Amino acid sequence: MSEIDTQRRNFLKTSAGAAAVLIAPGFMLFDIAHGKPQGASNKVRWGMLIDTAKCKSGCNDCVTACNRENGLSGGTAATDSQWIRKIELKDISSGREVSLPMMCQHCENPPCVDVCPTNASFKRVDGIVLVDKHRCIGCRYCMMACPYKARSFVHEPLHDQNPDVPRGRGTVESCTLCVHRIDQGGKPACAEACPNNVILFGDLNDADSEIAKKLRSLSSVQIRADLHLNPGVRYQGI
Amino acid sequence: MSYTSPNQSRSPLYNLLLATGLLIVLGSLLAVHEMESQGHIITGMNxxxxxxxxxxxxxxxxxxxxxxxxxxxxxxxFNKPAYKARGPLAGLLSIAMLGGGLMVLMLDLGRPDRVIVAATNYNPTSVFAWNVLLYSGMFAAVVVYLWTMMEKRMYPWSKPAGLLVFVWRFVLTTGTGLIFAFLGARQAYGSAILPPMFIILSFAWGLAVFHIVQSSIFAWNGIRQDEYVQKRMRNLMGVFVVSGLYFVVTYHLTNFYFSRQSAFEYFILRDGGIYPQLFWWGYIVIGNLLPLLLIFHPALGKSKSVIGASLAIILGGFAFLYVFIIGGQAFPLDIFHGYAVSSTFGDGEIAAYRPSVYEALLGLGGLGVAFMITAIGIHVLNFVPREIPTKVGHH
Amino acid sequence: MKRLASLLLCLCVAPTWAGEVTGTPKLDIGRGGQCVEDTQWMRKNHMHMLKHQRDEALRKGIRDEKISLKNCIECHASMKDDSVIARADSFCVGCHKYEAVKLDCFECHSGKRKSAWLQQRDAK
Known part of the structure; x- marks a missing residue:
């Protein structure tokens, strides 16, 4: 036995013995001692209501806030990631102009989740649609399937990502609804940054929430409602 | 095996071809290495x-x-002896092209190092996941089928194995068509006609590839093809071309009838620059009219024109797929109907695409792999159709 | 038999030769200390723990404050450069190099202490 072999052996040796290490009991003991934190709840459905009447053409504050929060470069080349974008619309027949932010619509029936071969695209029980980058193989089928063009593919190796927002080359990504903020009781960076309070964030399932009340009393639309995807992001004024 | 392969495969030309194939494959691996280290930024894709x-x-x-x-x-x-003799070669070509195609598909992934995840996490609603099973099952089925065709004591099993492969490849091509048929939100795709269209197109493209390989092998070994069989196979190819064209025309005409789709059709057939060019010149003229002329014109239809027709069909196939896949994505998604839209993310704009040398190398590598498998397969086993003993001269 | 003997010889010689170059890794363990389990247990099981935790956190939203990659980094990032991956003797890199195990986490995850990352961003 060489010196280094012995070293490695000692390095990894546990008092329990190397042969029969079972992970599960360790975790169970740990969980009992520690207490399990609460996960996402299926009673909740996170969503947003976007009031396009208040959204200013040319204002890009939501996009800037998103880029800063999630560590995106802010570049707009065809290979750059854009999780949220401002779209300027002009009604072809009447000429009426509207400006609005567009991002992942967090569908109830998301096509990206249906088509993903590895279950990397998934919907959390509280309605947030995410990409599990541990599983994403970068096939880009979800980008083909998304009716809102909400997803971007990371075309280059990345460095110095936000510790709260892991992102990496060769995987697909999109708006996470700032899930890392939501899980701490916060709200998405875009909603927080908007100077005109265009983006109202909340729980669609909670009848007493501001968003649910507004959706009850005002007329709003789902974009591409014809596809019956029931997006969690709703728009007023289009 | 009771007979030896009639191949003149030890010739310098064979070695040269093999070396060229190897070089192409190595080129594609080099391209993949670059794509892996620098990311897809070096491709034209975005x-x-x-x-x-x-x-x-x-x-x-x-x-x-x-x-x-x-x-x-x-x-x-269907028990046609002339085709039976060609069965093994067709099986080999199928494995070769499937291998080449899958290699390209896998190496283009953003994280090909993780492709095993596709086996460990399986999403039953994803047609890509179905295709993982369909493609690997196809390999297995064709290998078994080849065995039953080439090993004497397995002959009785060749019919059931053939039936299995027959059914399997219908399902497989349906699966390939469904990749696009399931894209309900895109104007170019999301149509139930796509799977059958892909099946019919596969008949023409597959037979064209077969003709070229068969003719090369025959010429190489100085075998003259039976004229009757050649005529039958040639006419069959013509029928497949016409059927494929029928499906493509139906697909575009029905699209035209829906006013929500007509803008896309005008783009792909008239206004879209490279895409209508490729569609009309590449697919319609080279991929259909030219081969039909070469096949059915009474003065033509000889061995050389069959090769010409086959080449034209393959070129037309590539043109068709370029228009279908890339042109289909270039047309902007109709997210807000009735509005003119603009954004930093290409909304309302025709997307630009210029393929880079890396992705071309990768694609060619797929052809290279298919060629290598075929060439080596013919070299080591007897895949040469053998019903015609008329040898004319030695190579 | 001869072949087997030479194979065994190779197996013995190669690591000895390597041993002269490497040796037990000297790691910059940052702040260090024990918060989850003892050192030996962690050496052996941290990867299973991280894998278990990543699925819980990402897919179910169960974010354990203690058992999380971010929390590991918080203590084990170097006090000099706030990172677990920046140098050859950084906490994660040093050991993974020694054990010759590919370290895939940090293609996507940040290897920096969050407070340091935030400071750096705000300075920009």
Missing amino acids: NQIVWGLPHVFAIFLIVAASGVLNVSSIGSV
Whole structure:
């Protein structure tokens, strides 16, 4: 036995013995001692209501806030990631102009989740649609399937990502609804940054929430409602 | 095996061809290495055109891999002896093209190092996941089928094995068509006609590849092809071309009838620059009219014009897929109907795409792999159709 | 038999030769200390723990404050450069190099202490 072999052996040796290490009991003991934190709840459905009447053409504050929060470069080349974008619309027949932010619509029936071969695209029980980058193989089928063009593919190796927002080359990504903020009781960076309070964030399932009340009393639309995807992001004024 | 391969495969030319094939494969691996270390930024693909040239090559190879098995099926399932003799070669070509196509598809992934995840996490609603099973099952089924055709004591099993492959490849090409048929939100796709269209196109493309390989082998070994069989196979190819064209025309005409789709049709057939050019010149003229002329014109239809027709069909197939896959993505998604839209993310704009040398190398590598498998397969086993003993001269 | 003997010889010689170059890794363990389990247990099981935790956190939203990659980094990032991956003797890199195990986490995850990352961003 060489010196280094012995070293490695000692390095990894546990008092329990190397042969029969079972992970599960360790975790169970740990969980009992520690207490399990609460996960996402299926009673909740996170969503947003976007009031396009208040959204200013040319204002890009939501996009800037998103880029800063999630560590995106802010570049707009065809290979750059854009999780949220401002779209300027002009009604072809009447000429009426509207400006609005567009991002992942967090569908109830998301096509990206249906088509993903590895279950990397998934919907959390509280309605947030995410990409599990541990599983994403970068096939880009979800980008083909998304009716809102909400997803971007990371075309280059990345460095110095936000510790709260892991992102990496060769995987697909999109708006996470700032899930890392939501899980701490916060709200998405875009909603927080908007100077005109265009983006109202909340729980669609909670009848007493501001968003649910507004959706009850005002007329709003789902974009591409014809596809019956029931997006969690709703728009007023289009 | 009771007879030896009639191949003159030890010639310097064979070695040269093999070396060229190897060089092409190595070139593609080099390209993949670059794509892996620098990312897809070095390809022409982007967030608007997410599938590019590699997918054109991969889908052509996979579709043709299914179609070429027609030759085997007609032999085993429908009992035509002339086709039976050609069954093994068709099987080999199928494996070769499937291998080449899958290689391209896998190496184009953003994280090919993780492809095993596709086996450990399986999403039953994803047609990509179905295709993982369909493609690997196809390999297995064709290998078994080849065994039953080439090993004497297995002959009785060749019919059931042929039937299995016959059914499997229909399902497989349906799966390939469904990749696009399931894209309900995109104007270019999301149509139930796509799977049958891909099946019919596969017949023509597969037979064209078969003709070229068969003619090369025959010429190489100084075998003259039986004229009757050649005529039958040539006419069959013509019928497949016409049927494929019928489906493509139906697909575009029905689209035209829906006013929500007509803007897309004008784009792809008239205003879209490279895409209508490729459609009319590449697919319609070279891929259909030229081969039909070469096949059915009374003064033509000889061996050389069959090769010409086959080449034209393959070129037309590539043109068709380029228009279908890339043109289909270039047309902007109709997210807000009735509005003119603009954004930093290409909304309302025709997406630009210029394939880079890396993705071209990767695509060619798929052809290279298919060629290598075929060339080596013919070299080591007897895949040469053997019903014609008339040898004219020695190579 | 001869072949087997030479194979065994190779197996013995190669690591000895390597041993002269490497040796037990000297790691910059940052702040260090024990918060989850003892050192030996962690050496052996941290990867299973991280894998278990990543699925819980990402897919179910169960974010354990203690058992999380971010929390590991918080203590084990170097006090000099706030990172677990920046140098050859950084906490994660040093050991993974020694054990010759590919370290895939940090293609996507940040290897920096969050407070340091935030400071750096705000300075920009």
